[in-house]
Amino acid sequence: MLVIEKLNSGYGKLHVLYDVSLTAKRKEITAVLGPNGAGKTTLLNSIFGLADIYSGSIELDDERLNKMPPHMISRRGVSYVFQLMNIFPNLTVEENLRLVARFSGMNHKDIENSLKEIYDLFPILKERRRQVAGTLSGGERQMLAISIGLIKRPRLLLLDEPTAGLAVRYVDMLIEKILEMKKTMDMIILLVEQNVHKALKIADKVYVLVSGRIIFEGTPSELVNKEDIAKMYLGVG
Amino acid sequence: MIETLISGITYSSLLSLMALGITLLYRTTKVPNFAHASFVVFGIYTSYTLALLGYNPYLGTLLGFIVSGIIALILFYALLEPLRRRKSSIFILMMATLTYDILMFGIINIYADYLQTTFKIPARNVYLAPQDFTLIGLKGVTIVSTSLLIVLLMLLYILLNRTIIGAALRAVMENPSLAQANGINVSLMLALSWFLAGGLAGVAGALLPMYMMTDPSTGMLLIAPMFCASILGGLEQIYGAPLGGFILGLATTVLVSWLSGVIGYWIMTYSLMVPYITLIVTLIFIPRGVVSIILKR
Amino acid sequence: MFDVIILFITDLLAFFGIYLMLNTALNIERGYAGIPNFGLLFSYAGGAYITGHLTAKIAILLTGAKVEADPITQPVSALMVLNPILASNPLISITLLIIILLIGASFGALLGLIQLGPAIRLREDYLAITLLALGEVMNYIAIAYKPFINGSLGVQVPDVFSWIGSRYRFYLATGIILLIAFILYIYAEFLGRTPLGRAMKAIRENEIAAVSLGKSLTRYRAIAMIIGSAFTGVAGSLWTLYSGAITPTLQRFDWTFLPWLMIFLGGIGNNLGVALGTFIFVLINRLIIFNKHLLAGVLPFDIVWFDYISLGLIMGLILIYRPQGILPEKPYIPKNIRRKIVVSRSQE
Numbered sequence: 001m002l003v004i005e006k007l008n009s010g011y012g013k014l015h016v017l018y019d020v021s022l023t024a025k026r027k028e029i030t031a032v033l034g035p036n037g038a039g040k041t042t043l044l045n046s047i048f049g050l051a052d053i054y055s056g057s058i059e060l061d062d063e064r065l066n067k068m069p070p071h072m073i074s075r076r077g078v079s080y081v082f083q084l085m086n087i088f089p090n091l092t093v094e095e096n097l098r099l100v101a102r103f104s105g106m107n108h109k110d111i112e113n114s115l116k117e118i119y120d121l122f123p124i125l126k127e128r129r130r131q132v133a134g135t136l137s138g139g140e141r142q143m144l145a146i147s148i149g150l151i152k153r154p155r156l157l158l159l160d161e162p163t164a165g166l167a168v169r170y171v172d173m174l175i176e177k178i179l180e181m182k183k184t185m186d187m188i189i190l191l192v193e194q195n196v197h198k199a200l201k202i203a204d205k206v207y208v209l210v211s212g213r214i215i216f217e218g219t220p221s222e223l224v225n226k227e228d229i230a231k232m233y234l235g236v237g
Numbered sequence: 238m239i240e241t242l243i244s245g246i247t248y249s250s251l252l253s254l255m256a257l258g259i260t261l262l263y264r265t266t267k268v269p270n271f272a273h274a275s276f277v278v279f280g281i282y283t284s285y286t287l288a289l290l291g292y293n294p295y296l297g298t299l300l301g302f303i304v305s306g307i308i309a310l311i312l313f314y315a316l317l318e319p320l321r322r323r324k325s326s327i328f329i330l331m332m333a334t335l336t337y338d339i340l341m342f343g344i345i346n347i348y349a350d351y352l353q354t355t356f357k358i359p360a361r362n363v364y365l366a367p368q369d370f371t372l373i374g375l376k377g378v379t380i381v382s383t384s385l386l387i388v389l390l391m392l393l394y395i396l397l398n399r400t401i402i403g404a405a406l407r408a409v410m411e412n413p414s415l416a417q418a419n420g421i422n423v424s425l426m427l428a429l430s431w432f433l434a435g436g437l438a439g440v441a442g443a444l445l446p447m448y449m450m451t452d453p454s455t456g457m458l459l460i461a462p463m464f465c466a467s468i469l470g471g472l473e474q475i476y477g478a479p480l481g482g483f484i485l486g487l488a489t490t491v492l493v494s495w496l497s498g499v500i501g502y503w504i505m506t507y508s509l510m511v512p513y514i515t516l517i518v519t520l521i522f523i524p525r526g527v528v529s530i531i532l533k534r
Numbered sequence: 535m536f537d538v539i540i541l542f543i544t545d546l547l548a549f550f551g552i553y554l555m556l557n558t559a560l561n562i563e564r565g566y567a568g569i570p571n572f573g574l575l576f577s578y579a580g581g582a583y584i585t586g587h588l589t590a591k592i593a594i595l596l597t598g599a600k601v602e603a604d605p606i607t608q609p610v611s612a613l614m615v616l617n618p619i620l621a622s623n624p625l626i627s628i629t630l631l632i633i634i635l636l637i638g639a640s641f642g643a644l645l646g647l648i649q650l651g652p653a654i655r656l657r658e659d660y661l662a663i664t665l666l667a668l669g670e671v672m673n674y675i676a677i678a679y680k681p682f683i684n685g686s687l688g689v690q691v692p693d694v695f696s697w698i699g700s701r702y703r704f705y706l707a708t709g710i711i712l713l714i715a716f717i718l719y720i721y722a723e724f725l726g727r728t729p730l731g732r733a734m735k736a737i738r739e740n741e742i743a744a745v746s747l748g749k750s751l752t753r754y755r756a757i758a759m760i761i762g763s764a765f766t767g768v769a770g771s772l773w774t775l776y777s778g779a780i781t782p783t784l785q786r787f788d789w790t791f792l793p794w795l796m797i798f799l800g801g802i803g804n805n806l807g808v809a810l811g812t813f814i815f816v817l818i819n820r821l822i823i824f825n826k827h828l829l830a831g832v833l834p835f836d837i838v839w840f841d842y843i844s845l846g847l848i849m850g851l852i853l854i855y856r857p858q859g860i861l862p863e864k865p866y867i868p869k870n871i872r873r874k875i876v877v878s879r880s881q882e
C-alpha cells in the first residue's frame with residue numbers, strides 16, 4: 001500500500017503541492033485527475049524523489065521513501081513511466097527491456113520470464129523487438145515505455161499520462177492493457193490521466209488535484225455525481 | 238617521407254586518445270571539457286617525474302592514467318556535480334571546466350617550479366625522446382602509442398558493450414533521467430566517465446614528451462587539435478574520435494610536409510593553423526562529424 | 535610617498551578602464567546576446583598587435599619624417615626620429631591616436647566576424663569550442679609571421695601621449711583610457727534600452743523561440759559580436775599605446791578568464807554590476823600586485839601562479855554560490871510601459 005500524508009513539495013522555492021494525502025492499494029488502479037499545471041506530475045516526482053519535499057511523508061508498504069534518491073527508490077520496486085522521453089531511443093526494443101531488467105538485479109531466468117510476460121501483453125513489441133526504439137510509432141513507443149516500467153515486476157507503477165497525444169485506437173487499447181495489468185499483475189497502479197472518461201472507466205479510486213490541493217477523493221461513480229467538480233475542473237458530466 | 242608518416246601515426250594515436258575522452262564526456266555529461274588539456278599536462282609531468290626519479294618513463298602511462306583520472310574526478314565532484322545538482326546551465330558547466338583549467342595550470346606551474354628548485358633542472362622543457370628505445374627500426378613511442386590506442390579502444394568497447402557497468406554508462410548517455418529512474422546511479426556513472434576520460438588524456442600526456450618538446454603551456458597548443466579531432470569524428474559518436482584523430486593528425490604532419498615540398502618550406506611555420514582551419518571547415522560543412530556521413534549511407 | 539600613491543592610482547585607473555571596455559564588450563556579447571565568448575583574447579590581441587604593427591607606419595605618413603630604419607625590425611632607431619616629432623606636435627599625435635583607435639575598432643570587428651562566422655548558427659557549446667580554440671590563434675600568427683610585430687621579440691610603438699610632457703604622460707594616457715571606457719559604457723547602457731538591445735536579450739532568454747522567429751538569431755548574434763569585438767579591439771589598441779610596446783605574449787588568463795570572472799562577480803547582463811565588479815576586482819588585484827614584494831620571499835614559487843589558483847577558486851565559488859553576481863540583472867521596463875503598470879495597479 002502507498003500512503004501519502006500531508007505532503008508539501010515543489011521545486012526549490014516554487015511550492016507546488018499543499019497538504020496532499022493519498023492512499024493507493026494493491027491490485028487497484030488509483031487515478032489522479034486535474035487540469036494542466038495542477039501538480040499531477042509533481043506528485044509522481046515527489047514519490048520518486050525528483051521533487052523537493054518540504055514536509056509530510058510518503059510510505060510504501062510501511063517503508064519511508066522521502067529523502068531517498070531516485071535510484072534507491074527504483075530499487076525498492078517503484079517504476080515511473082515518464083510522460084516524455086521515456087525510452088532509450090538508440091537501442092533496440094529488446095535492448096531497452098533487457099538493459100533495464102539487468103539493473104533491477106533479476107537473474108537470467110526471471111528476465112526471460114518477465115520478457116515473455118511482456119511480449120504476451122504487447123505482442124506488437126515482440127514483432128518489433130529488433131527495431132531501434134526511436135523509430136517506433138507513438139503508440140508503440142508508449143507501450144515500450146510501459147513495458148520498461150513493468151519488466152522488473154514493480155510493486156508500485158507510476159504512469160504519467162500514458163495516452164496523451166495518441167490516436168484513438170491506441171488510447172482504447174492502452175486503457176484495456178492497463179486494466180489487464182491490474183488483473184494479472186500484483187501491483188499498485190497510480191495513474192495520472194487527462195483522458196477523464198477513460199480513466200474513470202478503469203479506476204477503482206479517484207483523486208482530483210487542483211492548484212496543488214486535493215479537492216475530491218472517492219470512487220468514479222461518486223465523482224460523476226459531484227457535478228460541480230466534474231464540470232468545472234474536468235469538463236465532464 | 239616514411240619517417241613523416243610514422244611520426245604522423247604516432248601523433249594521430251596520441252590525439253585520438255585525447256579526443257576519445259572529450260567525446261566520451263560530451264556524451265555523458267553533455268559538456269565540452271575545456272580542462273581536458275590540463276589532464277594531458279598532468280600526464281606529461283607524471284612520466285617526467287618518473288624519469289627524473291630514475292624509473293622508466295613508460296610507467297607513466299599507467300601512473301598517468303591514475304593521476305589524471307583523479308584530477309578529472311576532483312573536477313567532477315568539486316565543481317560539476319554540485320552545479321549539476323543545482324540544475325546549472327550548460328554554459329555554467331563550460332565555465333566551470335574553463336575555471337578548473339586555469340586552476341590546474343597554476344598548480345602544474347608551481348609543480349614545475351618545485352621540480353626546478355629540487356632537481357636543479359629546467360623543468361619547463363620536458364623532452365624524453367633521447368631516452369626512448371628503438372625496436373626493429375621503430376621508435377618506442379610509436380610502438381607504444383599505437384598499440385596502447387588499439388588495446389584501450391578494445392577495452393573500452395568491451396566495457397561499454399559486454400559489461401553491466403558499460404550498459405549503465407550507455408543508458409546514461411542515451412537518457413539520464415530514464416537511467417536514473419531504473420536504478421542506475423547516474424552520478425556514479427558520470428564520475429566513472431570522468432575518471433576514464435581523464436585517464437585516457439593522462440596516458441596520451443605521459444607519452445607526449447617522447448614525441449615532442451613539452452611544457453606546462455603545451456595544453457594551450459593542444460586545445461584546438463583535440464577538439465577539432467573530436468568534432469571531426471562527431472561529438473555524438475565515441476568511436477568517431479580516433480577517426481577524427483587520424484584524419485587531423487595525418488593532415489597536420491603528412492599533408493603539411495608534402496605541401497612544403499610543393500609550395501615551399503615557409504608553410505611549415507603555419508602547420509599550427511591546420512587544426513583551426515579544419516575545425517572551421519568541419520563546423521561549416523559537417524558539424525556532426527565524419528561518422529555522420531558514413532552512417533547516412 | 536605621495537608620488538607612489540599617485541602612481542598606484544593612475545595604474546589602477548588605467549587597468550580599470552581597459553578592463554571596463556573588455557567587460558562591457560563581453561557583457562554585450564554574453565549578457566545581451568548570449569554568446570559564450572571564451573575567445574575574447576582573439577580580438578583583444580588583434581587590436582593590440584595591429585596597433586604595434588601600424589602605429590609607426592602611420593606616424594611616418596602623418597609626419598612625413600624621413601625614417602631609414604624599418605619600424606618593425608629596428609623600432610629603436612625609427613622611434614628616435616618619430617618620438618621627438620610627435621612630442622612637439624599635439625595635433626599630429628591626437629590625429630594618430632584617433633586613426634589608430636579606429637583601426638583597432640575595425641580590425642576587432644573584423645576578427646569578431648571571422649570568429650563567429652563558422653559557428654553562428656550552431657548551438658551554444660559548439661560556439662564556445664570554436665571561440666575558445668580561435669582565442670589562441672592570434673599569438674601563433676604574431677610569432678610565426680615576423681613582419682607583423684617582429685615575431686616573439688615584439689615591437690615598440692611611437693608615443694602618442696608625450697606631447698603633454700613626460701611627467702604627465704601616464705596621467706594623460708590614463709585619462710584618455712577612462713574617457714573612452716566611459717563612452718563605450720554609456721553606449722552599451724544605451725544599447726540595452728534600444729529595441730535592438732531588448733531583442734538580443736529576448737533571444738538569449740529563449741533560443742528556441744528565437745530560432746523559430748527565423749534569421750533574427752544569427753543577425754542579432756552577429757551584431758552583438760561585431761560591436762563587442764570592436765570595443766575589444768579598441769581596448770587592445772589602447773593597451774599597446776599605453777604600454778609603449780607589445781610582445782605576442784598576451785595570455786588567456788589575463789584577457790579572457792579575468793574578464794569573465796569580473797562580469798560574473800558583478801552580474802552578467804547588468805552594466806552597472808559589471809562596472810562595479812570590474813572596479814572591485816581591479817582594486818584588489820592591483821593592491822596585491824603592488825604589495826607583491828611582501829610575499830616574494832614567503833612563497834616558494836612565482837606569485838603569478840598563486841593568482842591562477844586563488845582566482846580559479848574564487849570563480850568556482852561564484853559559479854556554485856552566486857552565479858548571478860553582486861548586482862543581478864533587472865529586467866528593463868521602458869518608461870511608458872512602467873507608467874501603464876503603475877496606473878493599472880492603482881486601479882485594482
Ligand SMILES: Nc1ncnc2c1ncn2[C@@H]1O[C@H](COP(=O)(O)OP(=O)(O)OP(=O)(O)O)[C@@H](O)[C@H]1O
Pocket residue numbers: 011014016034035036037038039040041042043
Ligand atoms: N522540473 C520542474 N522545475 C520547476 N518547476 C516545475 C518543474 N516541473 C513542473 N514545474 C512547475 O510546477 C507546476 C506544476 O506542474 P506539473 O507538471 O506538476 O503539472 P501537471 O499537473 O502535471 O500538468 P500537465 O497536465 O500539464 O502535465 C507548474 O507550475 C510547473 O511550471
Ligand SMILES: [Mg+2]
Pocket residue numbers: 040041042083160
Ligand atoms: Mg504532467
